[in-house]
Amino acid sequence: MSKKIIVPFGPQHPVLPEPIHLDLVLEDERVIEAIPSIGYVHRGLEKLVEKRDYKDYVFISERICGICSFIHGATYCQAVEQVMGVEIPRRAEFLRAIWSEYSRMHSHLLWLGCFADSMGYENLFMDCWKVREKILDVLERTTGGRVIQGVNRVGGVSRDMDKEELNRIKSEIPGLRADYVELTRIFDEDLTVQSRTKGIGMLPKDTAWELGAVGPTIRGSGHAVDARMTGYGAYDELDFKPVVRTEGDCHARCMVRTGELFTSLDLIENAIDRIPEGDIIVPVKGNPSGEYYAQTEQPRGEVIHYVKANGKKNLLRHRVRTPTLANVPALVQMLAGCELADVPVIVLTIDPCIGCMER
Amino acid sequence: MKQPDQKVETIQVEELIHRVHSFHDDGYRLVQISCAQEGDAFEVTYSFDKNLSISHIRIPATPENPIPSISKIYLASFVYENEIADLFGIPFSGIAIDYKGTFFRTSVPHPFGTSQITVVKKKPEEQHE
Numbered sequence: 001m002s003k004k005i006i007v008p009f010g011p012q013h014p015v016l017p018e019p020i021h022l023d024l025v026l027e028d029e030r031v032i033e034a035i036p037s038i039g040y041v042h043r044g045l046e047k048l049v050e051k052r053d054y055k056d057y058v059f060i061s062e063r064i065c066g067i068c069s070f071i072h073g074a075t076y077c078q079a080v081e082q083v084m085g086v087e088i089p090r091r092a093e094f095l096r097a098i099w100s101e102y103s104r105m106h107s108h109l110l111w112l113g114c115f116a117d118s119m120g121y122e123n124l125f126m127d128c129w130k131v132r133e134k135i136l137d138v139l140e141r142t143t144g145g146r147v148i149q150g151v152n153r154v155g156g157v158s159r160d161m162d163k164e165e166l167n168r169i170k171s172e173i174p175g176l177r178a179d180y181v182e183l184t185r186i187f188d189e190d191l192t193v194q195s196r197t198k199g200i201g202m203l204p205k206d207t208a209w210e211l212g213a214v215g216p217t218i219r220g221s222g223h224a225v226d227a228r229m230t231g232y233g234a235y236d237e238l239d240f241k242p243v244v245r246t247e248g249d250c251h252a253r254c255m256v257r258t259g260e261l262f263t264s265l266d267l268i269e270n271a272i273d274r275i276p277e278g279d280i281i282v283p284v285k286g287n288p289s290g291e292y293y294a295q296t297e298q299p300r301g302e303v304i305h306y307v308k309a310n311g312k313k314n315l316l317r318h319r320v321r322t323p324t325l326a327n328v329p330a331l332v333q334m335l336a337g338c339e340l341a342d343v344p345v346i347v348l349t350i351d352p353c354i355g356c357m358e359r
Numbered sequence: 360m361k362q363p364d365q366k367v368e369t370i371q372v373e374e375l376i377h378r379v380h381s382f383h384d385d386g387y388r389l390v391q392i393s394c395a396q397e398g399d400a401f402e403v404t405y406s407f408d409k410n411l412s413i414s415h416i417r418i419p420a421t422p423e424n425p426i427p428s429i430s431k432i433y434l435a436s437f438v439y440e441n442e443i444a445d446l447f448g449i450p451f452s453g454i455a456i457d458y459k460g461t462f463f464r465t466s467v468p469h470p471f472g473t474s475q476i477t478v479v480k481k482k483p484e485e486q487h488e
Contacts, residue, residue, distance in 0.1 A: 035456075039445075039464030047471060212389045212435035225388070230411050293365060293406065295390075295413065304391050304406070321391035325442075329435040358463070 004032070007340070011040050015118040015344040018354035022347070026340060034335035034343075036328055042358040049318040054080060054288060054309065055154050057318070061305070062148055064320060065356035067110060068298045070103040072356075073152035075305040076318070078232065079294035080154050083309060086284055090234070092156035094275040097234040098169075099139070099149060100296075101264040101271075105176075106135040107299035108257045108264075111351045112183065115254060118344045119196045124186060131179045138169060156281030166272045173265050180265070184258040197251035201334040201346035204248055213330040214323045215301020216260070217350050220253035222246040227297035238270045253349040287313050298323055300351045324350065324357040367404060367415040372426060375405075375418055379429045382407045387414070389429075392439035394420070394447050394471075401449060401472075405429070422448045422472060430455035438462075448472040 005026050011019030019040035025033040045064055049057055061076035062069045074096045081088060113128035136146045142161055143149035151159045161169075187193055203213065208221035218225050219242060226242040228235045243259035245252035288309035295304055301323030308317040327350040334346050370378060382389075387407035394403050401420040406413055420426055428451045430437045440451040441462035448469030451457075460468070 037458070038462065042463050042465060044465075044470060209388055210434065212433065291367075293413065293415070302390070304393075306393055306395075306404075308395050317395040319393045319395065321393065321439075325438055326391070326435070328438050 003027075009034075009343060009347075013344070015114070015348060016352070017114075018352065020347075020352060020354050022335070022343075024335070024340065024343065029340045031335050031338050031340060031343065034332050036332060038328075038354065038358055040358075041355055045359045046318050046320065049307075049315045051314065053313045054307075054315050055284070057315070058152055058154060059150060061318070061320075062150065062152065064322075064359055065353055066147055067107045067353060068103055068300065068303075068356065069147060070099050070149045070152070071296060071298045071303065072305075072320070073149070074100060074233075075294050075296045075303055076307070077152050077154050078296065079292045079305045079307040080288055080309075081284075082292040082294060083288040083290045083307060084154075084284065084286070086155055086282065088156045088282060089279040090276050091160075091278045092280045093234040094271050095157050095159075095161065095280065096152070097238065098161075098268055098271050098275075099143065099151070100233075101267050102135055102139050103149075104299045105261055105264045106132055106139065107351075108261055109135065111257060111299070111348075112187065112254070115345075115348050116193075118348050119192060121190075121192055124183075124190075124193075127186075128183060131176070131183065134172070134176060134179075138172070141165075142169075153281055155284040156279070158281065160280045166275070170269065170272050173269060177262065177265055180258070180261045184255075184261075187254055187258055193254075194251065196342075196345055197249065197254060197349075198247075199249050200342050201250040201253075201338060201349055202248050203330055203334050205246070207333060208248070208330060211329040211333060212326055213301075214326045215298070215351075216253050216256040217301065217327050217330055219244050220256045220349075221248040225302070227295050227302045230295065232294075232296055234271060235267075237274055238267050240267060250345055250349045257351075287311050288315070300324055300353060300356075301326065320359055322353070322356045322359070324353045327352075328357075365413070365415065367417050369402075369417045369419075372418050372420075372424070375416075376427055376429065376432070378416055379405065379432050382414070383432050385409065389433040389435050392436060392443065394443045394449065396471075401447060403443065403449070420449050422450070422469075425450040425452040427452055428454040445469070446471040 007024045009022040011021045021037040023035040062073035064072045109132035113125040116124035140146045205222040208218045224242045289311040291308040304321040306319040309315045387409045390406040390408045404417045437456045445463040
């Protein structure tokens, strides 16, 4: 038997801009065990809820992550609104759904670019990020922010979109769809991508369920698990259907994300067609008292925002279970038995967001 | 849209393993484990999901009494149990992968478990003092 050696992977690694550390136990070139270690960017954001007004805290919750910021803010607001029994205007729920789907597309395109880069496919990386710029332009135009939008409020949203803007967004969708068709074709058919992803990083269907995986990680293993299916916000009216693949390998997880780009466009089109007229925010008076677990779907998977309050302006507890934390056990499982050269590709297929995970 | 009300069932620590086994045998997915302060003690909540319906069970906890780990039933619980042990100082017995306090790197031990953090407000000119 070969001698076992331990190779440290991260917290600084060329394919991972965020810090996670893995001790890879190797026999020759094969990984037999991966031991994760986190905590390099723990900021204690949840603790801040004890010091900040629950309405001001919306802006802190958006800063949990620099990619899926909008959905963090919306989910936090949703949790507080449920505790307070606030029913927000229907138009605000549709606007949140539209911005959520734009956030998902920008996150998935960012990931697809990074994934291409991890395989040494530089021009595909640039193609993905070129398309992502179009998404960020819409976010900037409609909210004022490319990455941190800052439009969520407890009780609704602070910005509206007029008819002209909604029509403009709708007119841009066919162009985006054409871009996605071309990107999907490359990720699906290119030999370089296939040789680095097919049959690699296997996560069988039963194991994905047992390990509590979420998002494209579990949907790439054959489970239709997506919080949007619960119909929160406006999703009950948007005819949502999850994208599911059954292969359970890196390629499947990649193709779930490319498929979700089209789903997001469909949802945005449906939302524009069905958005009602009316207010975008209701006044919220008083302080929350009670607790609630709000569950929504981020680009990386299901996120849970738990809030607990006792009638004061500061909450007692805010806890965020981010999708990356839920996918760590699945990652450990996928790495056991793989080749050392495949580690960066496999790690990327859970789309790890460490800033999010450590809060 | 108003979401359905959520019910959290409080049980005793001794019942935990039996109840978690029941969830596992019924095909539930472990969604999360969270901890919150309740008076001078803590409460740990376990959430499970099946067919888009989420269920919660809760146990009381203190830093003096270890909670039995459920990682023999749901391996994925090791991340949540290590997190709670590191942030709140609540011990778990028998975690499948036990980091023994090194999973989260914090500047003070168990920052969420005690009131050892003091917020000091300073004027901009005093910030480098």
